[in-house]
Each structure stands twice: as structure tokens, then as C-alpha cells.
Amino acid sequence: MKIVLLDGYELNKDLNWHLLQDLGECTFYDRTPVNDQNEIIKRISDAEIVITHKTPLDDDVISKAPKLNYIGIMGTGYDVVDIKSAHKNKVVVTNIPTYASDAVAQFTFSLLLEATSQVGLHNRLVHENKWSQVPDFTFWDKPLLELKDKTLGLIGYGHIAQKVAKIGHAFSMKVIFYNHRPKKIADTLAQQVSLDELLKKSDVISLHVIQTPETMHLINNDTIAKMKNGVILLNTARGKLVNEDDIKKALNEDKVYAYATDVVQKEPIDSDSPLLKAKNCYITPHIAWAPYETRERLLNITIANVRAYLSGNPQNVIN
Template sequence: MTKIVLLDGYALNNDLDWPQLNQLGDCTFYDRTNVDDKSEILHRIDNAEIVITHKTPLDDDIISHASNLKYIGIMGTGYDVVDIDSAHKHQITVTNIPTYASEAVAQFTFSLLLEVTGQVGRHNQLVHENKWSQVPDFTFWDKPLFELQGKTLGLIGYGHIAQKVAKIAHAFAMNVIFYNHHPKPNAEEWATQVSLDELLAQSDVISLHVIQTPDTINIINKSTISKMKRHVIILNTARGKLINEVDMADALNHQRVYALATDVVQKEPIKVDNPLLTAQNCIITPHIAWAPLETRARLLDITINNLKSYLSGKPVNVV
């Protein structure tokens, strides 16, 4: 029977079940695997033909020593967790899940933006701390509030998620521009493709929607920030390594950037010395844009279907 190993299922399966996976082979489930311990990873995938991973890295060293490995299923859209070149070299099929979370991440992107511009959470907290009851007026606020109408949203990357974010922005009467590595000739007439420098210069809000590659790591840094409008708002629901965190913290603390709202950081879980934790006007959520129950159920279903397709000899979503 085919040996299947799931390396890190807790974030997905703590409230979902995997009965269909049990029907496809001899399954071993792990809630968590130490991502920094190669010996543990190698021990757990020893003799496995099929490995399913969420965030446990499979680099060239690990792949080279996994002699029976034939298939890697990535439970997510980004595939930087796997050395794809090494997998191809060893004739291992790798699949991902391209669009399972598009709706959820687009929704969360705007949740972050609305929190920055509307400060709902902050003022709810202040009311519960009895700050409202102590003022003489019927209203009060302690941070600026902003309308989105007429503001320019710049999207770096224009894949499935960014396109959904663009539609939400259009409904808010925002101007939408985007930068994409390849031309997007079929973009909506109200969304304008521009160069990266044009996007940096024109945007009131910049939202990141590119995968992590050598070209996109630290794409937001001291140099690119210097090309932006003062008091720009930056959103990141993609990958933490897209932002140089030291440069960003400095820009926030010197009011060069008005606010950062991010669901991801370079090292996750976040380290206590991350400079963003003490930066001004910085909202950080713990990588939850993908996590609604409906989204995770969809992810589970597609993970199973990817594996079924591979076992039937007709793999889909191949990286």
C-alpha cells in the first residue's frame, strides 16, 4: 500500500477530518513537524512515496535523501516551501492549490485596509475602556479617519487574488492601478497597468499580491519606499519576505509610511524582537487571511483531488 505522510496538518485539520486520505494509502498524520530539524523531517518521510506539506520545508538535501519520494502535495498556493528544481531533477511531481483562498484573502485584504482607515477595532476598545463615557461630546476619535473614495490603490501583482481586491476597490470608488511582471491585456477597463515606479509614485494604498521569488524578496525596501507618496498605506497578505522589516519599521517611525497592515512576517511565528512589533501605526495579524472554515474545507478537498488525479495518472495543478 502507498505510504502517505502528512507533515503539518494541525492548522488545517484541528477542526476538519481526512477520511478520504485514509482511503488512498497507508497514512501517517503529524500535527506539526519541526521546520528547523532536518533529521526529524527525514525520519518522518523515510520510505514515503507521497508527502503532503503545508509549511514544512523540503529542500534539495531532504529531497535527495528521500529515495522513495514520488509526489509532494503543497497545501497552499505559494510553493517556496519546496525546492522545485530539486524535485524536477529527481522526477518528483509537485502540486499546489492555486485559487482556493482567493475570496478569503481578498476579503481580508480589505479588512486590513478598513481597519487602518476606519479604526473600528481601536475605537471599540476605547469605548469598552470607558473613554467615550468621559468626554463631553456625542462623538470622539483619537486617530485620523479616511474615506477610500477617490484614493488610488496600487496592486503589485495581478493574479486571482489581486483581481478580486481590485473589484472590491472599484466598488468603493477607488482608482485602481496595477503592476504585473507580464502584460494583462484583458484587465477591466477601470484598472490600469503601469510600471512599478509609476505605481509607487501614484498610489495612496499599495497592496502586495506576488509570490516569493528571488526577484520579489525585499521588493519593499528603503529605496522603493523613497519613491512612494508620503503617508502611503501598505498592505501585505502575500509573503512576509516581500518587505524589508527594518526599513519598514524605520519608515513607519519617521512617518514616511502612514501605516502598514500585514498578515505575514518574514519569520513565522513572529519573533519577539521583530522591529515591526514596536513600529508606529503597524497592524499585524497572525497569518489568518487563508483561515476561514469554508476556505480550509476547500483546501482539504483540493488537496485530496490533486492526489487522486496524480494516482490516476492524470496530475493537475502541477508546479
């Protein structure tokens, strides 16, 4: 059984794959060039099991890997794999749907609190001796906002969003949500509304949907126009959910108060990204998923998925 891990750098540097090595002959790559299709094909040409994090596996790649029977995605989103092609070629694909729910919910509020409480800014100013130079016991350089009684709108209402809803209640926020497939169960944490109502009523909007053709550029000039003036937008889902030129315009015109995101359209970010020229834009380098404990859980579930597949009872199958 030949197993190939295409891009394990984020886990390889401080976690151990020895349990996967017990399941077959393993080849580990820290990184695989995502734009070099020939190299991807070369690396998986005789593999039966392939594990990928962000290395894309499209129809051309999958169809040229004749021994391939299983693809394990090290994450929740599965846009890096052509699912239709996998199905056509009888390749089982699994993902890891809930490994980072707590970490991403925590990080969602880290972004929101940075935008509203300005901890990073004022910490820097204190270290630059700005506080020592004022005559008062206090000072602030940007407005500080309180979350109590603000309306938090969640676009998407899966595991992460439901945890975000709980945290929102802890801050005495009113929570509403929109889900493309209406939830049939009553929820005491959040009120279900239409997308237009969510855009109209929310003081804070947080994105929690996967990237699909339908959700690409969900946030654009048209949807932004329906939002409150001064809305805060959070994104810990996918960068391509947001039209970055449109959000830059909205930020610079003060329609949107702040955009706080852990993801961007092209990762790593381009040096000429429009977001880098936008006011009140907070950007972190796709780290919501990255606490040690979360990555350790990711590794363990990845191995458990492979083990379940080999036993004939695959779990977390998405095709």
C-alpha cells in the same frame, strides 16, 4: 501506497482527512520541526506521497527519500519546496492556486479598513469607558480616512489581486496594477502601469506576488522613497517581500502612514521584530487563509490533487 502529512495541525483540529485515508496508508503529524532536517527525512523516508504546508523540503531531504514520487503543497506559494530538486528527482509537485482568493481579498480590505476606520481601537476605547467620559455624542482618537477617490495600487495581478480590484471599485477607488509579466488582455477594473508609476501614484499599495529571489525585499528604502508621503501599505502575500527594518524607519518617520500585514519575515514573529516597535503597524498572525470554509476547500483540493495524480492525470502541477 504510503502517504505522510507533515504538518496538518491547522486542518486536523476541526476537519477530517478520511477521504485521504481511502487512498492509501496515512500517517498524520500535527507538526514537524522545520529546523530538524533529520526528523523530516525520517518521517518521509519510505513515503511515496508527502503533503506539506510549511515544512520545508529542500534538495537534501528530497534526495534522501528514495520512494518519493509526489509532493502536495497545501497552499498557493511553493517556496517551501526545492522545485529544481523535485524535477531532478522526478517528483511531481502540486499546489492549490486559488483556494483562498476570496478570503484573502476579503482580509486585504479588513486590514485596510482597520488602518483607515480604526474600528478595533475605538471599540477598545468604548469598552474602557472613554466614550462615557466625554461631553459630546462622538469622539475619535486617531484620524479616520475615506477611501473614495483614493488610488489603490496592486503589485501583482493574479486571482487575488483581481478580486481586490473589484472590492476597490465598490469603494469608489481608482485601481492600478503592476505585473512583472505585462498582462496582454484589456482589463476594465484596473489600469496597467509600470512599477515606478504605481509607487508614485498610489495612496494604498497592496502586495500580491509570490516570494522569489526577485521579489525578496521588494519594499525597501529605495522603493519606499518613490512612494507618496502618507501611503498605506498592505501585505497578505509573504513577509519577506518587505524589508522590515526599512518599513519600521518609514513608519516612524511618517513617510508611510500605516503598514497592515498578515505576514512577517519570520513566523511566528520574533519578540524583537522591528515591526513591534513601529508606529501604525497592524499585524495579524497569518490568518487571511484561515476561515473554516476556506480551509475545508483547501483540504478537498489537496485530496483531489492526490487522487488526480494517482489516476495518471495530475492537476495543479508546478514543476
